[in-house]
């Protein structure tokens with residue numbers, strides 16, 4: 003018998019087909035936030051799949067029907083899942099690590115290159131139809147070769163970014179909760195505190211999970227430690243940055259540029275970003291490739307089938 007599963011959002015069609023082939027899957031166009039709606043939507047389901055815009059908070063865990071025996075999140079990030087509340091209900095949680103590492107690392111490079119090479123201004127100019135032709139003074143950016151990339155958070159995605167940045171000739175320095183063994187750091191320089199990392203970076207990539215320790219990490223005090231020529235890239239979560247402080251630094255030339263894929267309060271992002279020509283922005287597309295969407299789907303399906311048959315899949319949240 004196929005497991006009855008409710009997916010609280012819509013997926014690309016090939017991914018939905020895969021869910022339907024292996025599970026008895028229902029997809030919700032709108033996720034209910036009232037008790038009656040939730041009860042009706044989850045009737046008879048053995049598992050619920052959420053994703054970052056759907057907060058799996060204490061309220062949700064309190065109101066889940068007893069038929070729900072597991073939760074999956076279609077994301078590597080877990081900041082929208084109240085893991086303590088899941089534990090209180092005795093519900094295992096699975097997520098999608100590893101399979102999105104390459105896509106997110108590629109997006110980080112897109113943001114990094116776009117910030118350093120002033121892509122927003124270039125796109126605005128060519129689309130304005132006012133471009134006057136090649137001019138050696140126009141839109142002068144910065145190259146990557148020979149520069150130092152600082153990475154905050156050297157997990158799978160941070161290491162994927164490091165590998166790609168090395169191919170562009172960058173030296174890698176990082177700050178992380180723990181120093182990596184030499185088999186994983188590939189010669190990257192470890193800083194046991196971000197305070198020594200920030201002054202040496204020509205670009206800084208935020209690749210850490212959002213936790214109470216990293217919330218508001220990039221604030222005015224830390225920005226003041228950075229070179230005014232440095233760029234900031236965020237593929238982590240918007241709340242790792244204090245928007246007021248980053249926006250002021252970018253507007254006043256205390257930082258060169260930013261490349262942002264994630265924002266506090268998505269999708270209602272701080273409107274001041276739109277007015278900054280030195281900000282290159284993407285709408286949280288870090289993992290949006292068809293290969294990755296399919297692989298994330300398979301990770302959720304395999305994980306749910308495994309936990310609901312009593313085994314421990316590798317993507318079970320410890």
Ligand code: DGY
Pocket residue numbers: 054076077078079080102288289
């Ligand atoms: C993730 O997997 O955490 C991505 O950021 C999607 O939210």
